Amino acid sequence: MASERELALEGKAWPFEEARKLAARYAQEKPAKGYVLFETGYGPSGLPHIGTFGEVARTTMVRRAFERMCPDIPTRLFAFSDDMDGLRKVPDNVPNRDMLKEHLGKPLTKVPDPFGKFESFGHHNNAMLRDFLDRFGFQYEFQSATDWYSSGRFDQALLAVLRHYDEVMAVMLPTLGEERQATYSPFLPVSPSTGRVLQVPILERNLDAGTIVFEDEDGKKVEAPVTGGAVKLQWKPDWAMRWFALGVDYEMAGKDLIPSVELAGKIVKILGGRPPEGFNYELFLDEKGQKISKSKGNGLTMEEWLRYAPEQSLALYMFNKPRAAKKLYFDVIPRAVDDYLTFVEKYDTQEPAQKLENPVFHIHNGVVPNEVKGTAGLTFGLLLNLAGAANAENGEVMWGFIRRYAPGATPEGAPFLDRLVGYAVTYYQDFVKPTKQFRAPTEQERAALADLRAVLGNLPADATAETIQNEVYEVGKRHGFTELRAWFGALYETLLGQTTGPRMGSFIALYGVAETIALIDNALSGGVGEAGLG
Structure with a gap:
């Protein structure tokens, strides 16, 4: 039998494809620094968001895939915060905004914390990033740009940028407009008089002294070292310098950053380094197909997803x-949850090679927790429809039906199922209930519903979901529904008040035959809405 390493080397899932780039990178000799370095970047001017989760989750998947291919090469993941960037604008969602206006342009780690909890605004948002990553159990090492610049650990790389100043400018200037070209420099001095990060022309360069000369905000000429945190770099040269200084081996980025990745790749070669491996992921769209924008607020936030579904479903989406x-x-969201449950259900029965292609292998690093397996075969879609039919206000109502369907199931014994129940109730209350719209059945549908009522009334008490499903099919055929989709659509619209719905056999088995008959009676009597079972 092939080893897991051999299977990983042949794996077709995209994390294995990405990891093979790194395996090839170090096929001849191991990295001189002693490990392979993965990196994700973070701009701490705002709070972590769904894109932050996606980038760290995906990078972690590639890291774990590489570790299986090359178990003798250690790996590290740096979560790097660009916290020396100047504060460009005051966020809308923070207190003390007038105070922040006084500190525009200063490095984020020099801007007071508007919440009054941390040393600076940058420190506050860095803490939020660490809490965010810890919440999902990511293994990473937090790194601060302020710390790297001010400690001198970037000094040699910054001096390399100074030595290759003209070559770096030759890469950058063609990408800029005429007005920007006139003042552009890869170095952004920190004003000794105001503390702000300045976008000013560099008047002189002294390679021997490792300094630059610029005009400060008070009009005075200042000579400052490029080392020790007296300057920072524009973000594209900064990205390249960081790759060079740290020896970054892998970093992914959004499709919108492809030109920036290419520029940084050219600059890191000028400095004498090697660009990292990586790929460019596509961006998210809203329901209208428009690019999601944080400023427009036209997308789904991290908090919103996690209000309605577990983090495993979001990891699958990523x-x-x-x-x-x-x-x-x-x-x-519902589809993502049910797809996750399907992959979990398959996992234990799959051959080793198949397991490596299963998304849950990459979500759980090869070990799927037992707690996510105990859902009694119930899908999230089915729970949503149960919540709708029962007009559930809380999980207790749902568990009343679940205990009858799966007598051994309890909230304590099936904690993941209990979480799904809670999510289903919340999703139903927020999204399904406000849009429910029942319609009266047509004459053809009335006859079919009456027939279905009689059939259900004659079922044995131990009828399975499959038996019930077959009976529902037969009723539809008997009443002239040549397209059985129309028959099921009629059941959804007249009994559940929605245009789509569950597999009816499974739903009736869970909701109950008597309760379903009550729904049918309600529809046949001209009632609108649930049958009063909530």
């Missing part, structure tokens, strides 16, 4: 087709 543009809005 795993699936990272190079394809995907819509990110509320309607994708």
Whole structure:
């Protein structure tokens, strides 16, 4: 039997494809620094968001895939915060905004914390990043740009930029407009008089002294070292310098950053380094197919997803087709949860090679927790429809039906199922209930519903979901529904008040035959809404 390493080397899932780039990078000799370095970047002017999760989750998947291919090469993941960037604008969602206005342009780690909790605004948002990553159990090492610049650990790389100043400018200037070209420099001095990060021309360069000369905000000429945190770099040269200084081996980025990746790749070669491996993932779209923008607020936030579904479903969403543009809005959540449950159900029965292609292998690093397996075969879609039919206000109502369907199941014994129940109730209350719209059955549908009522009334008490499903099919055929989709659509619209719905056999087995008959009676009597079982 092939070893896991051999299977990983042949794996077709995209994390293995990415990891093979790194395996090839170090096929001849191991990295001189002693490890392979993965990096993700973070701009701490705002709070972590769904894109932050996606980038760290995907990078972690590639890291774990590489570790299986090359178990003798250690790996590290740096979560790097660009916290020396100047504060460009005051965020809308923070207190003490007038105070922040006084500190525009200063490095984020020199801007007072508007929340009054941390040493600076940068420190506050860095803490939020660490809490965010810790919440999902990511293994990473936090790194601060302020720390690297001020400690001198970037000094040699910054001096390399100074030595290759003209070559770096030759790469950057053609990408800029005429007005920007006139003042551009890869170095952004920190004003000794105001503390602000300045975008000013560099008047002189002294390679021997390692200094630059610029005009400060007070009009005075200042000579400052490029080392020790007296300057920072524009972000594209900064990215390249960081790759060079740290020896970054892998970093992914959004499709919108492809030109920046290419520029940084040219600059890191000028400095004498090697660009990292990586790929460019597609961006998220809203339900109308428009690019999601944080400023527009037209997408789904991290908090919103996690209000309605577990983080494993979000990890699956990030795993699936990272190079394809995907819509990110509320309607994708139920499908993501059920796809996750399907992959979990398959996992234990699969051959070793198949397991490596299963997304949950990459979500759980090869070990799927037992707690996510105990869902009694119930899908999230089925739970949503149960919540709708029962007009559930809380999980207790749902568990009343679940205990009858699966007598051994309890909230304590099936904690993941209990979480799904809670999510289903919340999703139903927020999205399904406000849009429910029942319609009266047509004459054809009335006859079919009456027939279905009689059939259900004659079923044995131990009828299975499959038996019930077959009976529902037969009723539809008897009453002239040549397209059985129309028959099921009629059941959804007249009994559940929605245009789509569950597999009826499974739903009736869970909701109960007597309760379903009550729904039918309600529809036949001209009632609108649930049958009063909530």
